[in-house]
Amino acid sequence: MTFLTEREEKTLIKIADTLLPELPTADAHLMAGALSMDVPELLVESLETVTSSQQQRSLKLFLRLIEIPLVNGITAQRWRSFSAMSLPDRAHILRIWSDSPLELMRRAFQGVKRITLFLAYSKSPNPTWGRFDFNGPPGAQTSEPGVIRPMPISGPTTLQTGVLIVGSGAGGGVIAGELSAAGYEVIVIEKGAHHDDMDFHGQELESNRDLFENSGALTTADVSMAVLAGSTLGGGTTINWMTSLRPPDFVLEEWERDFGFSGVTSAEYQRSLDAVCERLNVNSAESVANPQNSALERGCKALGYDVSVLPRNVKGCEECGFCNFGCPFGSKQSTLKTYLQDAYERGARIIVRGHVDRVIHQGGTVTGALASVEDADGHQHEVTIRAKAVIVSAGSIHTPALLMRSGLQNRNIGENLHLHPVTTATGEYTDPILPWQGAPQSRMLNQYIDLDGRGYGYRIETPAAQPGIIAATLPWRSGEQHHELMGYIHHFASFIVLTRDFHGGRVRIDKDGKPVLHYQLHPQDAHHMMHGLLEAFRIQVAAGARILYSPHAKYLTHQVNGQRGVEKFLATVEREGLRPNAYALFSAHQMSSCRIGGDVRRGAVKPDGETYEINNLFVADASVFPTASGVNPMLTIMGTAHFLAQQIKAKLG
Numbered sequence: 001m002t003f004l005t006e007r008e009e010k011t012l013i014k015i016a017d018t019l020l021p022e023l024p025t026a027d028a029h030l031m032a033g034a035l036s037m038d039v040p041e042l043l044v045e046s047l048e049t050v051t052s053s054q055q056q057r058s059l060k061l062f063l064r065l066i067e068i069p070l071v072n073g074i075t076a077q078r079w080r081s082f083s084a085m086s087l088p089d090r091a092h093i094l095r096i097w098s099d100s101p102l103e104l105m106r107r108a109f110q111g112v113k114r115i116t117l118f119l120a121y122s123k124s125p126n127p128t129w130g131r132f133d134f135n136g137p138p139g140a141q142t143s144e145p146g147v148i149r150p151m152p153i154s155g156p157t158t159l160q161t162g163v164l165i166v167g168s169g170a171g172g173g174v175i176a177g178e179l180s181a182a183g184y185e186v187i188v189i190e191k192g193a194h195h196d197d198m199d200f201h202g203q204e205l206e207s208n209r210d211l212f213e214n215s216g217a218l219t220t221a222d223v224s225m226a227v228l229a230g231s232t233l234g235g236g237t238t239i240n241w242m243t244s245l246r247p248p249d250f251v252l253e254e255w256e257r258d259f260g261f262s263g264v265t266s267a268e269y270q271r272s273l274d275a276v277c278e279r280l281n282v283n284s285a286e287s288v289a290n291p292q293n294s295a296l297e298r299g300c301k302a303l304g305y306d307v308s309v310l311p312r313n314v315k316g317c318e319e320c321g322f323c324n325f326g327c328p329f330g331s332k333q334s335t336l337k338t339y340l341q342d343a344y345e346r347g348a349r350i351i352v353r354g355h356v357d358r359v360i361h362q363g364g365t366v367t368g369a370l371a372s373v374e375d376a377d378g379h380q381h382e383v384t385i386r387a388k389a390v391i392v393s394a395g396s397i398h399t400p401a402l403l404m405r406s407g408l409q410n411r412n413i414g415e416n417l418h419l420h421p422v423t424t425a426t427g428e429y430t431d432p433i434l435p436w437q438g439a440p441q442s443r444m445l446n447q448y449i450d451l452d453g454r455g456y457g458y459r460i461e462t463p464a465a466q467p468g469i470i471a472a473t474l475p476w477r478s479g480e481q482h483h484e485l486m487g488y489i490h491h492f493a494s495f496i497v498l499t500r501d502f503h504g505g506r507v508r509i510d511k512d513g514k515p516v517l518h519y520q521l522h523p524q525d526a527h528h529m530m531h532g533l534l535e536a537f538r539i540q541v542a543a544g545a546r547i548l549y550s551p552h553a554k555y556l557t558h559q560v561n562g563q564r565g566v567e568k569f570l571a572t573v574e575r576e577g578l579r580p581n582a583y584a585l586f587s588a589h590q591m592s593s594c595r596i597g598g599d600v601r602r603g604a605v606k607p608d609g610e611t612y613e614i615n616n617l618f619v620a621d622a623s624v625f626p627t628a629s630g631v632n633p634m635l636t637i638m639g640t641a642h643f644l645a646q647q648i649k650a651k652l653g
């Protein structure tokens, strides 16, 4: 039983068949269509699990509307139901929805298009991969289990501890390591499962399902931004790209000056960053540029820009390029390999598949938390953990949701959500690029980090890329056009524009207590992003790209032939603008939804990490940032958690 009626499901299958039809061609690779690849079954199953009830209602409406001849007649001059149309007419209808001036129509189209094409190109084995020389991931490299053995839970349980840490990512991992080193009794509870070197096979579809928040399909409420976050033991540090940047001084100064985050500009804070860098083996010696990063470097240098080499937390990188699905070689120095493992070896208990539903408190002091833990057979058990202190490190999406579910009222909780919105400028090169191979991120342009005199602008970097995410991102005008474009992706280099957003969104909870992300790119931030997009294209041209592809749904492309033509193309891109659900938009950095402030008006959390409302209830993750860090945030989160850990120790005695 799915949330779709039989009729709606049939329409959905027709859409999948339109997005990716069987093509009558002699080329065996081109023959593969959604139906022969069993995409509809996967699609129905995925939509059932990854979409919110609100999104399901919108999808059902879309599926019903396109079967009404009058609707198709008025919107697209095709007076038939969608399922009764020829393939070209069905493609026409989908283009009408894709390009509609009505955001709700674009949203409906994008919601189905992205997930269908992602599933089609990420599933393995895959008849399409040979077309673009994708040899698949490296597969598991070891049969050695990791050091950590999570605590088994097989029935209703009550536990007692000194400190309970909720979430095991960048923030939670460091807190666990630091507090266990100081002799505190520690339990870490993580809602994701435990995956380690031997489990990391690099398959795109399964890795998204097993290691990412909402199977990698989380979006903002209006579907306009894909929101990527880790949900596995080690959190984001297990699946991230290892870029390890210290926070810029001007950001730390802003945090202390404007928000009262006292101590963040101190030498002690810098010592916390040093300690983390040392434990993570942050180094630049292993930041070898793959062809995508070489293109960025070449283009920047040709334009006279300085380009920096990105330090990474890695030891013995094999440059397989599949870092975002967990490192099968054990080279990534995630919290799993460092702080969490240290804590475990000192006796910390680690519970996985444990979702903390509520923090409990009495008389203004925390007393523990209530969780539901899933055992190996899929049965849920209620677990009560009594603790003298609770540190919430559930990340910027879940930390505010958990605090709200626990009855906290501070008005900063869930506000000021910053996402470092990202879009892409893609160039096609004569030589193969194979964007999925090698260290994904090793070069960066810092030229435009301050466009407004307040420290807001963008950086240009490169992304990790596999066929599923590329297929979901590329513009779709017809099955033939998308098929054809996919045939060149091994020659594509993409540059990402990472925007430091000044204006934030908010996290709210739905009736079931689940977080919902409300975020719209503010015109000022959009202005910076557009500046970055145009600049990224200029860098592509300077690096030798021969065709440019904008991130727009409308398929704006340009064959490079002289600078005048390029500037004309850029003017078209600029005119197209950045309307929600009309271009590709991502976030891999969620921040500041429970920010630190020097007083209750400015922050949800005090400068020592304790909440303003409940004694001994602390927050230590990206949500405490007063504003967006401007740089990839892992190191800032870990340094901040390390710094807060020293104060938590002082407070707990």
Ligand SMILES: Cc1cc2nc3c(=O)[nH]c(=O)nc-3n(C[C@H](O)[C@H](O)[C@H](O)COP(=O)(O)OP(=O)(O)OC[C@H]3O[C@@H](n4cnc5c(N)ncnc54)[C@H](O)[C@@H]3O)c2cc1C
Binding pocket: 166, 167, 168, 169, 170, 171, 172, 189, 190, 191, 192, 228, 229, 230, 231, 232, 233, 234, 235, 236, 237, 239, 240, 241, 242, 243, 244, 245, 324, 354, 355, 356, 357, 393, 394, 395, 396, 398, 399, 402, 441, 588, 589, 590, 620, 621, 622, 623, 631, 632, 633, 634, 635, 637
């Ligand atoms: C694909 C990708 C690539 C990235 N690359 C980089 C990079 O190269 N460099 C960089 O600096 N940053 C990178 N980042 C960002 C960085 O990894 C994150 O910003 C960072 O991990 C966030 O740390 P955190 O402690 O706030 O939360 P997380 O690391 O997300 O940890 C939160 C954990 O809490 C768990 N949790 C949530 N709710 C509950 C609950 N109720 N009960 C129990 N557990 C719960 C989650 O499952 C999760 O594991 C990347 C992110 C992604 C997604």
